[in-house]
Amino acid sequence: MKLNISKSNLINAVNIVSKAVPSKTSLPILGCILIDASTEKIKFMANDEELGIETIQEGSILEHGIIAIDAAIFGNIVRKLPDGCDVSLETEGEKVTIRSGKIVFNISGMDGSDFPYLPEIDRSYSLDVSELTLRDIIIKTIFAIASNDANQIMTGELFEVRNREQLRVAALDGHRISVRSVELKQAYDDKKVIIPGKTLMEISKILDPSPEEMVHIYLADKHAMFQFGTTTVVSRLIEGEYFNVDQMISSDFKTHIRIGRQAFLSCLDRATLLVHEEDKKPIILKITDDNLELQIRTALGSMDENLSVEKDGDDIVIGFNPRLMIDALRAIDDDEVDVYFLSPRAPAFLRNEGSYCYLVLPVNFISSYD
Amino acid sequence: MKLNISKSNLINAVNIVSKAVPSKTSLPILGCILIDASTEKIKFMANDEELGIETIQEGSILEHGIIAIDAAIFGNIVRKLPDGCDVSLETEGEKVTIRSGKIVFNISGMDGSDFPYLPEIDRSYSLDVSELTLRDIIIKTIFAIASNDANQIMTGELFEVRNREQLRVAALDGHRISVRSVELKQAYDDKKVIIPGKTLMEISKILDPSPEEMVHIYLADKHAMFQFGTTTVVSRLIEGEYFNVDQMISSDFKTHIRIGRQAFLSCLDRATLLVHEEDKKPIILKITDDNLELQIRTALGSMDENLSVEKDGDDIVIGFNPRLMIDALRAIDDDEVDVYFLSPRAPAFLRNEGSYCYLVLPVNFISSYD
Numbered sequence: 222m223k224l225n226i227s228k229s230n231l232i233n234a235v236n237i238v239s240k241a242v243p244s245k246t247s248l249p250i251l252g253c254i255l256i257d258a259s260t261e262k263i264k265f266m267a268n269d270e271e272l273g274i275e276t277i278q279e280g281s282i283l284e285h286g287i288i289a290i291d292a293a294i295f296g297n298i299v300r301k302l303p304d305g306c307d308v309s310l311e312t313e314g315e316k317v318t319i320r321s322g323k324i325v326f327n328i329s330g331m332d333g334s335d336f337p338y339l340p341e342i343d344r345s346y347s348l349d350v351s352e353l354t355l356r357d358i359i360i361k362t363i364f365a366i367a368s369n370d371a372n373q374i375m376t377g378e379l380f381e382v383r384n385r386e387q388l389r390v391a392a393l394d395g396h397r398i399s400v401r402s403v404e405l406k407q408a409y410d411d412k413k414v415i416i417p418g419k420t421l422m423e424i425s426k427i428l429d430p431s432p433e434e435m436v437h438i439y440l441a442d443k444h445a446m447f448q449f450g451t452t453t454v455v456s457r458l459i460e461g462e463y464f465n466v467d468q469m470i471s472s473d474f475k476t477h478i479r480i481g482r483q484a485f486l487s488c489l490d491r492a493t494l495l496v497h498e499e500d501k502k503p504i505i506l507k508i509t510d511d512n513l514e515l516q517i518r519t520a521l522g523s524m525d526e527n528l529s530v531e532k533d534g535d536d537i538v539i540g541f542n543p544r545l546m547i548d549a550l551r552a553i554d555d556d557e558v559d560v561y562f563l564s565p566r567a568p569a570f571l572r573n574e575g576s577y578c579y580l581v582l583p584v585n586f587i588s589s590y591d
Numbered sequence: 592m593k594l595n596i597s598k599s600n601l602i603n604a605v606n607i608v609s610k611a612v613p614s615k616t617s618l619p620i621l622g623c624i625l626i627d628a629s630t631e632k633i634k635f636m637a638n639d640e641e642l643g644i645e646t647i648q649e650g651s652i653l654e655h656g657i658i659a660i661d662a663a664i665f666g667n668i669v670r671k672l673p674d675g676c677d678v679s680l681e682t683e684g685e686k687v688t689i690r691s692g693k694i695v696f697n698i699s700g701m702d703g704s705d706f707p708y709l710p711e712i713d714r715s716y717s718l719d720v721s722e723l724t725l726r727d728i729i730i731k732t733i734f735a736i737a738s739n740d741a742n743q744i745m746t747g748e749l750f751e752v753r754n755r756e757q758l759r760v761a762a763l764d765g766h767r768i769s770v771r772s773v774e775l776k777q778a779y780d781d782k783k784v785i786i787p788g789k790t791l792m793e794i795s796k797i798l799d800p801s802p803e804e805m806v807h808i809y810l811a812d813k814h815a816m817f818q819f820g821t822t823t824v825v826s827r828l829i830e831g832e833y834f835n836v837d838q839m840i841s842s843d844f845k846t847h848i849r850i851g852r853q854a855f856l857s858c859l860d861r862a863t864l865l866v867h868e869e870d871k872k873p874i875i876l877k878i879t880d881d882n883l884e885l886q887i888r889t890a891l892g893s894m895d896e897n898l899s900v901e902k903d904g905d906d907i908v909i910g911f912n913p914r915l916m917i918d919a920l921r922a923i924d925d926d927e928v929d930v931y932f933l934s935p936r937a938p939a940f941l942r943n944e945g946s947y948c949y950l951v952l953p954v955n956f957i958s959s960y961d
Binding site for chain 1: 664667668671672673693694696698699857858861864891893894
């Protein structure tokens with residue numbers, strides 16, 4: 222193989238496909254980036270067998286061929302080459318020579334024919350959203366997935382096409398639920414799949430925040446495929462039935478407040494100063510008239526703060542893990558947030574009809590407060 | 592104690608004195624910041640018994656008193672208070688109330704009378720340099736001190752007033768030496784002390800990079816004291832005789848090159864990509880005519896790069912640990928650097944007469960290269 226490619230295209234390729242390189246692997250070939258110049262295109266690929274990414278970059282192929290190169294070493298070398306330069310990649314057997322100006326690197330590659338290519342996906346079901354929309358909807362829900370895989374379904378997100386023109390994404394971990402919806406630009410058949418959180422996190426990092434560029438999402442039985450620009454991402458799906466989200470989201474409430482998001486967030490943020498990692502001390506919200514009093518008491522001390530709110534309905538005293546409330550508020554863009562409460566033992570909802578709903582379970586604080 | 596102080600002054604105080612709070616201590620009082628409002632000034636203090644820092648900040652004292660507060664908790668609370676606000680600090684016994692607007696924190700402090708105050712220092716010998724100069728001379732030499740304390744003297748820097756009008760600072764770790772000199776604005780008696788590296792690192796972080804503001808440095812038998820603005824830093828000195836730096840720095844050479852600093856640095860930086868942490872593989876410099884060829888070969892691969900240089904004297908082939916050369920080049924501001932070599936077994940010198948001299952020992956590479 223012999224090819225010439227600009228450093229910027231090479232960096233692009235490395236940054237995109239590296240997201241599918243596992244941080245640890247017992248199979249050295251999976252720790253590699255595959256460069257496939259066997260056809261008229263230069264393809265870069267990485268695949269951890271759950272998630273595979275392929276991207277095509279411009280360059281000139283002087284001699285066809287395929288090589289796999291350790292992703293960490295290759296990425297480091299490419300990043301440290303002088304900016305704006307052209308790079309030549311040449312292989313002789315598994316020996317790789319990387320040249321740029323008066324710089325020559327020689328490293329060992331691996332036989333590219335051992336590399337696991339991306340699987341072929343059935344393309345009969347697809348939908349389109351913009352890169353910006355997909356990125357946004359992932360970032361604003363993904364924090365609610367469960368981090369450990371005691372329940373594998375909770376480590377993924379529900380992607381659901383409903384009412385033919387709405388894409389709804391949901392994540393939950395047993396303490397909270399994040400739900401975001403967007404209207405689709407055309408009608409599709411209804412569909413539900415569970416996409417691994419890891420896939421979505423990596424995709425969100427390589428999507429361009431552009432409202433014009435589209436992502437074509439293909440949903441097959443066992444895989445999802447995302448195509449945008451010259452990049453293709455293929456992911457396994459999580460099998461099984463997702464939780465019934467509609468059943469968990471009630472619109473009953475007895476107290477509604479409208480509160481300044483930033484002031485609420487800053488207050489909760491201050492409250493967490495007094496909370497140690499293992500410490501489960503809740504923050505207590507006392508809503509009376511147009512005042513929200515927040516209180517926290519821990520082994521380190523106590524904090525008390527008052528915020529003005531607009532209120533409808535009953536007074537209420539309710540406790541929360543401040544971190545869960547913070548995550549939800551950070552995922553909201555609105556300056557003012559509507560929060561709905563039913564009782565001290567029922568979840569609170571941060572909701573904007575048609576766009577988002579964040580549910581946070583309360584903490585029973587009777588034992589910790591007098 | 593009761594006092595009012597702006598958040599910005601409080602943050603300032605916390606940021607300055609925190610540098611003397613030990614990260615671990617078996618004596619809880621040493622993990623505290625002392626606030627002493629027993630006189631007409633508000634003093635903040637921290638002291639790990641090697642290094643002590645005191646700073647005075649503006650504010651109004653409504654009730655005199657002294658309190659010690661855990662530095663981490665206090666610092667975190669202060670940082671998260673709303674910007675631009677005024678803060679009131681009030682104590683009742685060891686209970687501390689921090690108030691700002693509608694925010695109230697209650698935390699536990701400790702009896703301030705147990706706190707170790709800074710020692711009184713003999714002020715008979717002092718010299719003045721600007722904050723900028725002191726900061727600069729520290730940052731550009733300190734990397735060469737030894738990180739472990741197998742030899743305690745190597746963990747400090749030699750501060751030396753010589754020829755009455757020159758301050759020379761030296762650091763060494765057995766593989767390299769950094770020496771920087773500045774001319775003083777007036778004459779002083781000659782003097783030598785060894786100041787702990789930790790003290791100097793912390794001071795460099797709180798010095799303002801200002802050429803107008805002066806630092807008064809007091810050098811006593813067992814302590815050094817630095818006064819600048821309203822801040823006082825007191826440090827123990829390291830006892831013993833420093834190495835004879837003059838004897839180590841020779842001006843003999845057989846090869847002299849002048850090389851572009853950034854190009855040399857980038858090349859060495861690329862070369863380190865192929866060096867694993869424990870791996871002692873040197874980079875080989877082959878100087879012939881007006882060309883410098885750099886080569887490195889490790890288990891990961893090899894790199895070869897050519898740079899143009901101006902050369903006087905003999906050709907030479909010499910090996911170095913690239914990281915040591917990188918540290919020295921990073922501490923130099925000049926665009927072009929003069930490097931002097933005597934033989935493959937003698938140190939190289941990066942030197943600018945009257946301002947700096949960086950010595951780097953070569954590595955014997957015969958065993959690793961053919």
